[in-house]
Amino acid sequence: AQTVTQSQPEMSVQEAETVTLSCTYDTSESDYYLFWYKQPPSRQMILVIRQEAYKQQNATENRFSVNFQKAAKSFSLKISDSQLGDAAMYFCAYRSASDKLIFGTGTRLQVFP
């Protein structure tokens, strides 16, 4: 069975600095998708970025980028130029061919001015 591990329950960063959130996963499949979702306090969960496993190029979305290491089964999220609005719970998720999303336990990111 696939598993997703986020080993950092909490992280903090100063405004304008860069922070990296870690995620590892375990799977025997070769074709899958990986996602980072952001859940601000008491607000809607939104998609931050997605990565197709068959693509070697790392996905980027403005200040958000990933470091996808397929062989190591690692999928970290880098947030550049952190802003106060980036404070949230971040979930790493894996979607297999069976279509189900498997979530990690989340990393709570605090951003200090």
Added chain:
Amino acid sequence: EADIYQTPRYLVIGTGKKITLECSQTMGHDKMYWYQQDPGMELHLIHYSYGVNSTEKGDLSSESTVSRIRTEHFPLTLESARPSHTSQYLCASSESHWHTDTQYFGPGTRLTVL
């Protein structure tokens, strides 16, 4: 604007009551999902549907039931609420195609059973 909606956003109810959590989407998606999330914890899939008249149980056992009579509507029902049902319930939807079926989430319903 295409979106996914959940009502109510907050619900406090007594033990034994029957409740229905509503979820609707205007995104034209075939697939819909219900997740349960305890505070500060990961999401667990409790129900999903791939289209009208299709419903399946997820990985986390739940006493709730769902129905899918219309494509855009996927309500979740608890026949007799108990304090153990206190949690946040998130609805999501996605397209059918493997390469485009990113899941989009509603705002959630925070349920408290007294």
